[in-house]
Amino acid sequence: MTFAVRLLSTLVIAISATFAHAQDKPRVVTANYPLQYMAERLLDDAADVVFPVPEGVDPSFWRPSIEDISAIQSSDLILLNGAGFSTWVDRVSLPRAKTVNTSAGLEDQFIVTESITHSHGDGGEHSHEGLAAYLWLDPTLAIAQAESVAEAITARGLAVDIDVGTQLSALRTDLEALDALAETSMVNLEDTAIIATHPRYQYLARRYDLSITSLEWEAGAMPTEADWTALADLVAQTGAQVLFWEAAPPAEAMDTAADMGLENVVFPTLAHAEGGRDFLESYSEAISAIAGLQLR
Amino acid sequence: MNALYLAFAYLRYHWARSLILTLVAALILFVPVATQILLSTSERSLLARGDATPLLLGSRGSQLDLTMAALYFSDEKPDPVTMEAVESVWDSGLGIPIPVHTAFASSGFRIVGTTLDYFDFRNLQIAYGRGLSVLGDAVIGADVAATLGKGVGDTLVSSPENLFDLDGVYPLEMPIVGVLAATNTPDDQAIFVDIKTAWVIQGIGHGHEDVVTVAEIAAGSEAVANAAVVQYQRITPENIDTFHFHGSQDDFPTSAVIVVPNDTRAATILKGRYLDGENPVQLIEPAGVIQGLVDRIFRIKSLLDAVTTIIAIAAFAAIGLAVFLSYRLRAREIATAVKLGARKGMVLRLLSAETITLLSISIIIAAIGASLVAQNAESWVGWLLSLGA
Numbered sequence: 001m002t003f004a005v006r007l008l009s010t011l012v013i014a015i016s017a018t019f020a021h022a023q024d025k026p027r028v029v030t031a032n033y034p035l036q037y038m039a040e041r042l043l044d045d046a047a048d049v050v051f052p053v054p055e056g057v058d059p060s061f062w063r064p065s066i067e068d069i070s071a072i073q074s075s076d077l078i079l080l081n082g083a084g085f086s087t088w089v090d091r092v093s094l095p096r097a098k099t100v101n102t103s104a105g106l107e108d109q110f111i112v113t114e115s116i117t118h119s120h121g122d123g124g125e126h127s128h129e130g131l132a133a134y135l136w137l138d139p140t141l142a143i144a145q146a147e148s149v150a151e152a153i154t155a156r157g158l159a160v161d162i163d164v165g166t167q168l169s170a171l172r173t174d175l176e177a178l179d180a181l182a183e184t185s186m187v188n189l190e191d192t193a194i195i196a197t198h199p200r201y202q203y204l205a206r207r208y209d210l211s212i213t214s215l216e217w218e219a220g221a222m223p224t225e226a227d228w229t230a231l232a233d234l235v236a237q238t239g240a241q242v243l244f245w246e247a248a249p250p251a252e253a254m255d256t257a258a259d260m261g262l263e264n265v266v267f268p269t270l271a272h273a274e275g276g277r278d279f280l281e282s283y284s285e286a287i288s289a290i291a292g293l294q295l296r
Numbered sequence: 297m298n299a300l301y302l303a304f305a306y307l308r309y310h311w312a313r314s315l316i317l318t319l320v321a322a323l324i325l326f327v328p329v330a331t332q333i334l335l336s337t338s339e340r341s342l343l344a345r346g347d348a349t350p351l352l353l354g355s356r357g358s359q360l361d362l363t364m365a366a367l368y369f370s371d372e373k374p375d376p377v378t379m380e381a382v383e384s385v386w387d388s389g390l391g392i393p394i395p396v397h398t399a400f401a402s403s404g405f406r407i408v409g410t411t412l413d414y415f416d417f418r419n420l421q422i423a424y425g426r427g428l429s430v431l432g433d434a435v436i437g438a439d440v441a442a443t444l445g446k447g448v449g450d451t452l453v454s455s456p457e458n459l460f461d462l463d464g465v466y467p468l469e470m471p472i473v474g475v476l477a478a479t480n481t482p483d484d485q486a487i488f489v490d491i492k493t494a495w496v497i498q499g500i501g502h503g504h505e506d507v508v509t510v511a512e513i514a515a516g517s518e519a520v521a522n523a524a525v526v527q528y529q530r531i532t533p534e535n536i537d538t539f540h541f542h543g544s545q546d547d548f549p550t551s552a553v554i555v556v557p558n559d560t561r562a563a564t565i566l567k568g569r570y571l572d573g574e575n576p577v578q579l580i581e582p583a584g585v586i587q588g589l590v591d592r593i594f595r596i597k598s599l600l601d602a603v604t605t606i607i608a609i610a611a612f613a614a615i616g617l618a619v620f621l622s623y624r625l626r627a628r629e630i631a632t633a634v635k636l637g638a639r640k641g642m643v644l645r646l647l648s649a650e651t652i653t654l655l656s657i658s659i660i661i662a663a664i665g666a667s668l669v670a671q672n673a674e675s676w677v678g679w680l681l682s683l684g685a
Contacts, residue, residue, distance in 0.1 A: 063537065069429040073412060090501075091536055093428040093490040095412040097392050155389075 026076040034136040037279040085133035100152040102145040132202035139179035185291035193240040220247035303649035321658035337673035346586030353553035366552035369406040376549035391557035395550035397494040409494025425474035432531030434470040438478035480678035503538040
């Protein structure tokens with residue numbers, strides 16, 4: 001009986017201590033999964049890294065609730081992607097001292113997409129410049145973002161028992177290896193026209209000199225008849241042999257694309273984690289799929 | 297003991313005369329003490345605001361106007377600086393810049409567009425409701441809430457800058473989402489919004505009825521709007537997603553920037569960067585500016601002290617005369633007391649006891665008054681200073 005009471009007391013104390021420790025940990029909020037991955041790699045277990053966008057919601061266009069905003073505001077560090085990735089940032093109050101734009105130093109490398117021109121009142125015409133935002137699909141830019149994250153963590157003293165420099169070196173090595181692997185594998189796509197189901201691969205295309213034309217399909221959904229027609233037209237125009245799927249579609253969709261003479265590659269854009277795999281695993285898997293393509 | 301008893305009986309019998317003498321003496325004692333308390337509290341309060349604001353960045357021009365606009369939210373409108381100045385401080389890593397946009401007002405109170413860092417910097421606490429969360433939210437100071445009788449759930453409308461500028465700044469209706477706890481500082485008199493909301497009031501950011509969604513903008517798909525697009529005057533959950541800003545945020549304006557340097561060395565380096573007279577931006581120490589202003593104001597204080605001293609001497613002389621005359625009037629009464637066997641010492645003790653009792657009661661009344669002033673000095677001074685702004 002006494003032993004049971006002691007055991008129970010010890011358990012209660014241990015749980016309380018664990019809970020208290022968890023409460024003491026700094027909290028880092030990220031705008032997308034790649035930044036969450038980088039922060040987790042750099043901080044190990046020294047902080048709680050949270051990516052608050054629910055599964056199935058595009059983090060670019062997520063609209064946080066007041067509770068979400070309150071939780072974000074109270075965190076110790078808010079890591080943004082920049083390049084216009086999180087449109088909610090323009091409409092939400094964030095503590096600037098805790099907010100870090102991880103691509104602030106990469107502005108000269110941004111890819112400008114098409115502009116939208118309109119006017120209202122007597123203000124004359126003006127333009128909205130669009131920017132490609134999926135920077136991390138170029139591993140060299142991902143390294144730059146990771147460096148920015150490491151700097152923010154160090155500046156705020158969030159990693160007490162961790163050498164962030166060592167963690168960053170390991171992450172940089174992994175990303176450089178990924179880049180080298182991608183460079184080798186993408187040779188397979190040299191002089192090959194590619195169609196992507198969504199315009200997300202601008203930085204990937206630039207890094208590995210790929211020719212990618214984009215559609216505007218819904219990720220993971222079965223394409224409509226109109227979608228197939230648009231794809232057929234695009235194939236005819238570009239002579240494309242490869243189709244990049246942002247997310248795995250129904251098997252039937254892949255079969256239809258194959259019937260049109262296209263090689264299917266699921267290349268997740270990784271704004272969310274995919275299928276329980278981490279950033280490097282998902283990216284490597286897509287590269288391996290490309291390396292294994294048998295093109296005409 | 298007998299002398300005190302008789303003196304008190306005499307004063308009670310002549311209660312009207314005793315009351316007037318007591319009140320006059322109490323006032324003579326109270327006024328200089330209360331003035332001193334209020335003036336020193338004002339000085340402390342003015343200087344504290346300056347001392348609590350290490351550095352202030354703004355366009356080159358009147359340092360006093362810049363300080364009054366950024367610290368006291370006065371009606372002065374210094375030329376704005378761009379957010380590029382804010383970013384340059386961030387990039388330096390030498391301190392935290394906090395923009396303060398004070399160009400607009402609502403219901404007679406200044407709208408202060410800033411970032412959440414301002415609330416941490418000034419240690420402002422929410423008494424009711426919540427803090428700023430989304431575009432359009434407003435958090436009001438305690439005095440604004442009390443004066444306008446408004447609270448969480450009510451709305452405020454920004455005042456148009458120019459009644460004749462029909463195509464200019466559109467008034468924006470802002471929901472009040474929080475009320476700040478009183479601080480007895482100019483923050484009690486302010487309406488706080490996110491600086492992005494201030495830019496919406498300014499027309500830099502806006503929403504459209506049915507032109508292009510932000511999603512389409514970010515995705516880079518092309519869309520051309522027709523010309524006459526109605527601008528919203530209210531940001532709602534239904535239209536908030538259509539709100540967007542034109543141009544680079546670096547070019548957007550702010551009235552001033554509070555700079556909180558990391559340490560003394562960082563402050564010195566920062567100050568050195570803005571010494572060039574050709575630089576359109578200046579970095580000042582508000583404490584020095586306020587000290588100069590306070591020194592000027594408090595030169596009047598020495599004059600006031602002299603006047604108070606002269607009046608006090610004159611008043612005490614008048615009381616002395618009144619007491620002396622009352623003794624003359626009581627000559628027969630004193631003679632009767634002597635005939636009854638009272639010695640001269642006894643008579644002197646009786647008269648002294650009356651005077652001491654009167655003065656003691658006056659001192660007690662003056663002390664109570666002074667302690668009341670001391671207790672409320674902070675809030676009264678805060679109110680008085682806000683009248684000035």
